[in-house]
Amino acid sequence: MAPSTPTALQTDTWVKATWDDFVATLDTAPYDESRGYFDNGYMRIERAPLGGGHARQNSVVSKVVSLFAMVRSLRCTEFTNGSFHKTGERGCQPDVAFYIGPNFRLPPQDNSPIDINVFGPPTLAIEIGGSSFKDDLGAKRLLYERLGVGEYWVVNVAEQQVLAFAVAEGGSRQIWVSAVLPGLELSLVEEAVGRSQTEDDTTLMRWLMEALA
Structure with missing residues (x-):
């Protein structure tokens, strides 16, 4: 089964995900230019602007x-x-x-x-x-x-x-x-x-x- 890649992912917080979800999300616009973290069945995609x-x-x-x-x-x-x-x-x-x-x-x-x-x-x-x-x-x-x-x-x-x-x-x-x-x-x-x-x-x-x- 293909990993899910939600189009309206909640960012800058930890959300439950598989490793395949994490990798697929970082390969999908607009998240492909984001910073990504994965641990213990959760991922965090950061898109907040850096001042x-x-x-x-x-x-x-x-x-x-x-x-x-x-x-x-x-x-x-x-x-x-x-x-x-x-x-x-x-x-x-x-x-x-x-x-x-x-x-x-x-x-x-x-x-x-x-x-x-x-x-x-x-x-x-x-x-x-x-x-x-x-x-x-x-x-x-x-x-x-x-x-x-x-x-x-x-x-x-x-x-x-x-x-x-x-x-x-x-x-x-x-x-x-x-x-x-x-x-x-x-x-x-x-x-x-x-x-x-x-x-x-x-x-x-x-x-x-x-x-x-």
């Missing part, structure tokens, strides 16, 4: 991670809005994700979702939470725990706050210093997000380089 705060803080946090990895000579690859699928079980599309460390394989540069069964889950997954902030701390956090990422960060756009969680054995606990980016204090990430409210990128990156030196 300047979300876009800016997403950019700043990814710069902090990438620059820290460069300064500390950590092997690191970033994926912005990339889809990660564990076929039949879970799917996600974090605002930004990173593979970090010496042993990961680079996924192919095509339009297919990254196959977690082949390449493993991201080492670090980050959600920038505007209207979705409560869900990022709730259902999505459970999704990333089950997926087995190394760390999960949630950025509260309104408060310029970064909440970070170490994930292990199907659960998570809040942390204040990253383990996948050894020595990176989350207070530094928060300060960068706060500075981004008034500083341009050149000024911000100059400060960050000095802080990491």
